[in-house]
Amino acid sequence: MPRAPIRYASMIAYEAEHPAADTSSRLPALRARLAPPIPGSELWGWLGPLLVTAFGAFLRFNRLSIPRTIIFDETYYVPDAYGILRHGVEQNYVSDRNSLITHGHTNIFSSGGEFVVHPPLGKLFIAAGEWMFGLTPFGWRFSVALIGSLAILVLARIARRMTRSTLLGCVAGLLLALDGLEFVMSRTALLDIFLMFWVLAAFGCLVVDRDVSRARLAEAAATRKSGGERGPRLGFRWWRLGAGICLGLACASKWDAIWSVFAFAALTIAWDIGARRAAGFRGYWRGALADDGRWLPVSLVLAPAAVYLASWSGWFASSDGWDRNWAAQNGIHTPVISTLASWLEYQKQMLSFHLGLSTHHPYQSQPWDWLVLSRPVAFSWVCPAGFVEGSHPTVACAASNSQEVLAIGTPMIWWGSIVTLLVCLFWWLTRRDWRAGAVLLAVAASWLPWFWFAAHDHRTEFYFYAVAFDPFLVLSITLCLGLIIGSARASAARRAIGASVAGAYVLGVLLNFVYLYPVLAGKVIPYTSWLSRMWYHGWI
Numbered sequence: 256m257p258r259a260p261i262r263y264a265s266m267i268a269y270e271a272e273h274p275a276a277d278t279s280s281r282l283p284a285l286r287a288r289l290a291p292p293i294p295g296s297e298l299w300g301w302l303g304p305l306l307v308t309a310f311g312a313f314l315r316f317n318r319l320s321i322p323r324t325i326i327f328d329e330t331y332y333v334p335d336a337y338g339i340l341r342h343g344v345e346q347n348y349v350s351d352r353n354s355l356i357t358h359g360h361t362n363i364f365s366s367g368g369e370f371v372v373h374p375p376l377g378k379l380f381i382a383a384g385e386w387m388f389g390l391t392p393f394g395w396r397f398s399v400a401l402i403g404s405l406a407i408l409v410l411a412r413i414a415r416r417m418t419r420s421t422l423l424g425c426v427a428g429l430l431l432a433l434d435g436l437e438f439v440m441s442r443t444a445l446l447d448i449f450l451m452f453w454v455l456a457a458f459g460c461l462v463v464d465r466d467v468s469r470a471r472l473a474e475a476a477a478t479r480k481s482g483g484e485r486g487p488r489l490g491f492r493w494w495r496l497g498a499g500i501c502l503g504l505a506c507a508s509k510w511d512a513i514w515s516v517f518a519f520a521a522l523t524i525a526w527d528i529g530a531r532r533a534a535g536f537r538g539y540w541r542g543a544l545a546d547d548g549r550w551l552p553v554s555l556v557l558a559p560a561a562v563y564l565a566s567w568s569g570w571f572a573s574s575d576g577w578d579r580n581w582a583a584q585n586g587i588h589t590p591v592i593s594t595l596a597s598w599l600e601y602q603k604q605m606l607s608f609h610l611g612l613s614t615h616h617p618y619q620s621q622p623w624d625w626l627v628l629s630r631p632v633a634f635s636w637v638c639p640a641g642f643v644e645g646s647h648p649t650v651a652c653a654a655s656n657s658q659e660v661l662a663i664g665t666p667m668i669w670w671g672s673i674v675t676l677l678v679c680l681f682w683w684l685t686r687r688d689w690r691a692g693a694v695l696l697a698v699a700a701s702w703l704p705w706f707w708f709a710a711h712d713h714r715t716e717f718y719f720y721a722v723a724f725d726p727f728l729v730l731s732i733t734l735c736l737g738l739i740i741g742s743a744r745a746s747a748a749r750r751a752i753g754a755s756v757a758g759a760y761v762l763g764v765l766l767n768f769v770y771l772y773p774v775l776a777g778k779v780i781p782y783t784s785w786l787s788r789m790w791y792h793g794w795i
Contacts, residue, residue: 285473289533290466295421303425304411311432312404315441319400320392321777325353326660327634329444333395334363335371336381336444343569344576345369345378361390368577372608376507376566377446395444402452403441407432409452410726413459414733416466417690423740426761427733431726433768435775436664440722442776443634443660446509451723453505454515457498458697458727461523464494468547469530476534485542486531491550495523499554503562510609511701511723518700520555522693524548529689567598577601613713622705625721626673630793631663632719639779657785660777662719663794667760667767672728675735682734690734697727736760 286292293300325333330353338346345368349355352363384397407428415424431437440448468489475487498519505512527547531539570576571594581600582593620630636659676698679691701724708714740753773780774788789795 282474282477285477285534286470289469289473289530291419293416293419293421300412300415300421300424303421304408304415304428307411307425307428307432308404308408311407311428312400314432314438315400315404318776319396319442322635322637322658322660323392324357324635326443327445327632329395331371332378332381332444332446333385333390335369336378336395337361337385337390338364338369339375339378339569340382340385342573342575344573345371345375346575356390359390368573368575368579370577370604372605373446373509374507374563374566375569376504377449377509379566379569380449381444396442399444399448400441403437403448406437406441406448406452406455406726409455409459410729413455413462414730416462417693417730418733418737420737423733423737426736426757427729429761430668430729430732430764433764434665434668434725434729435768435771436662436669436719436722437725438768439634439660439662439775440719443662445719447719447722449508450505450512451725453501453508454512454697454701454723455726457501457505457515457519458693460494460498460501461519461526462693464492464498464523465526465530467494468492468527469534472530472534472536476536483538484536485538485546486534486536488546488549492547492554495550495554496558498523499556499558500562502555503559504566506559507563507566510605511704511720514700514704515697516555516559518696520551522696523555524551525692526689570598570601578604609714610712612715614715616715616717618717619715620718621709622702622716622721623709625702625718626669628663628666628669628718628794629791630718631661632717633659634662635660635777638782655782656779657782658777658779659774659785661771661774661794663771663775664721664725665764665768665771666790667764668729668732671732671760675731676728678735678738679731682738691731694727694730694734698724698731700724701727 333356334348334352335345338344338348341364346364347367347369348363349365355361355363380398380402381395385394388394388397410431411424411428413424414427415421418424437448437451440451471489472486502512502516502519505515524543524547527543528539531542531547536542570579573579578597578601580597582588582596585596587593587596618630618632624630636657639656639658676695679695682688683691683695702721705714705716705720709716736757739757741750745753768775771788772778774785
């Protein structure tokens with residue numbers, strides 16, 4: 256493996272001295288190394304992931320209106336979205352808004368713009384559902400269910416491209432469809448599912464860009480249109496711009512995506528260096544940084560910034576958004592400049608809030624606990640019958656039924672990911688497999704910053720934040736299932752045993768999800784059945 260770039264460099268040098276060499280014989284070898292084709296039917300490459308997505312969408316849209324009340328942080332985002340829908344910007348609302356909305360009333364606003372601590376895009380999506388289906392549970396949860404379902408399709412296609420296997424792509428999609436946390440977040444009107452989706456979509460754009468750019472390098476190297484020892488200039492790369500737009504949409508949903516911007520920029524630079532080195536260009540560092548990196552600030556800096564700024568259009572167009580007139584009140588009256596100054600002051604206030612958020616919450620947890628599922632979040636817990644006001648829930652429901660929406664991942668996925676992440680780390684350290692490294696970096700970008708905030712700022716944090724890197728945990732599992740199944744060159748017996756082990760794992764995930772489904776989907780079940788699903792006291 257490490258000697259391959261030298262081999263190709265020697266081949267290029269030889270053929271430069273022997274023009275009669277057949278260039279057509281080099282191209283297949285270079286393509287096979289740099290951008291191998293995806294075997295199998297292109298039809299099934301789409302049909303398989305779409306079928307898995309349809310299954311996941313059915314799970315998410317079925318009984319989407321249950322519970323028929325506002326749960327957990329829907330108390331903020333449902334009226335925020337409705338304020339955007341009615342007034343173009345978030346509005347202050349009355350204290351008993353939840354009760355009013357539950358009973359079908361829409362007159363929930365008081366005067367003035369509301370101070371909100373997250374950008375508007377996720378709330379715009381929620382507002383779209385409210386516009387189509389009204390201020391109802393189905394309406395405010397429609398967009399999250401749609402985006403959560405589309406994430407299954409995107410992940411399946413990404414996994415298919417990374418593994419060159421339609422089967423493994425479908426497995427990845429199925430595992431995400433059966434993950435409890437992604438399922439619950441796809442049925443609750445919070446912002447994190449939008450953050451997760453756009454980060455995943457950005458990653459997918461970069462994976463496609465990697466294949467496209469490597470195929471062009473292979474062709475340039477094979478036909479000697481290389482542009483010197485640095486290789487050819489690939490020019491503006493549209494898939495990379497697509498990644499930048501997706502990252503901007505992620506940041507416009509929640510600020511947490513900023514870490515993925517830095518991580519993915521580093522990732523694509525590393526891929527460019529590796530591609531030019533593998534193609535045999537001696538000046539691969541200069542080629543990657545000077546030529547491929549020429550447009551990188553546009554794609555992964557300016558594009559995300561422009562998208563983020565555009566997401567605030569409602570606030571810019573309003574006259575009563577929070578602090579809309581801050582600049583004028585502080586002596587800044589220059590057109591455009593005063594508006595931007597007010598907006599920047601608003602961003603500073605949002606940042607101050609996030610850095611100072613340390614209020615204790617009974618369901619808060621530390622990021623190092625997330626993979627072991629020690630403290631999931633109860634979004635809703637009620638006793639449909641027999642509840643006595645003021646009594647402890649476990650006492651009140653002991654002889655009755657219970658109904659819960661518990662934001663928890665499927666244990667066989669999350670506990671399994673602890674092993675597969677370690678395997679990917681070893682795999683990358685020993686073999687430098689780009690897939691393992693990319694998955695690890697994507698997980699780190701969405702997870703590790705929370706360690707710093709927990710250790711230094713004692714910030715209030717919740718397990719459901721981990722949905723941002725949930726698809727990449729599934730990708731790590733899928734890559735390891737591919738190792739278990741074995742390569743196409745392995746013996747039939749070896750692959751049969753591997754496929755049996757992988758199939759047994761997927762079946763176990765399915766059964767695990769089915770068992771937890773009642774407490775994920777808010778089904779009314781006997782208290783004893785609910786208690787039997789609480790495997791650990793931290794789940795209560």
